[in-house]
Amino acid sequence: MAVEDGLDVGAEGGKKGGKKKLIIIIVAALLVLGGGGAAAYFFLFSGDDTSAEAEGDAPSEEMVQTEGPAIYLELEQPFVVDFMVSGRQRYLQLSMTLKSRDPDQVDAVKIHMPLIRNSLVLLFSSQSFDELQTIAGKQALKAASAEAINNILIQETGLGGIEDVLFTNFVMQ
Known part of the structure; x- marks a missing residue:
């Protein structure tokens, strides 16, 4: 019975270790996805602002006149x-x-x-x-x-x- 108890304990320990590994993998995956989502957000939204500023600087010479006589x-x-x-x-x-x-x-x-x-x-x-x-x-x-x-x-x-x-x-x- 001692052998069986030892096997049972080892089997239960393997199940607990498997659950811990699964939780660690899920947390790591969420962190990677969250980091990727944050990086995508910063690239997409800050990239548009940068390109808009760059475009805003370039046509400033060719902007439509809004002052002067009609x-x-x-x-x-x-x-x-x-x-x-x-x-x-x-x-x-x-x-x-x-x-x-x-x-x-x-x-x-x-x-x-x-x-x-x-x-x-x-x-x-x-x-x-x-x-x-x-x-x-x-x-x-x-x-x-x-x-x-x-x-x-x-x-x-x-x-x-x-x-x-x-x-x-x-x-x-």
Whole structure:
């Protein structure tokens, strides 16, 4: 029986030692994963700040002017968009002028005018005729127009620059 008791004690000790090893392995794995997660966090989030600072330093020479006299660029041809409302043909005629303070971006608008006009026609034709009859609808269209133009300028030149879109003629019938 003494031999059996000795074997049983050794077997129980092996089980306890196995549990201790398992706990140590789990703790070590958690520490490694936690350290890896912390390292990834610091690389991802501090890396973006560093690259943003580096990018912020580089284009400081080419930043859009926000001071100075306003420059207005009238889009010469009016936009004409048709709508079908309750089985009736409706039209929107819209003339607009762009406001900026950066002459370089005004020149960029002139260069990329076909792309800008295309984008604006698609924007105008996607609107609801009924919503455009309200002041809020017109203001939302102004904001969306400025955003669409600035998105094209950013895509083509890397900078925005249009402060405001002014509707100089807005006829709906």
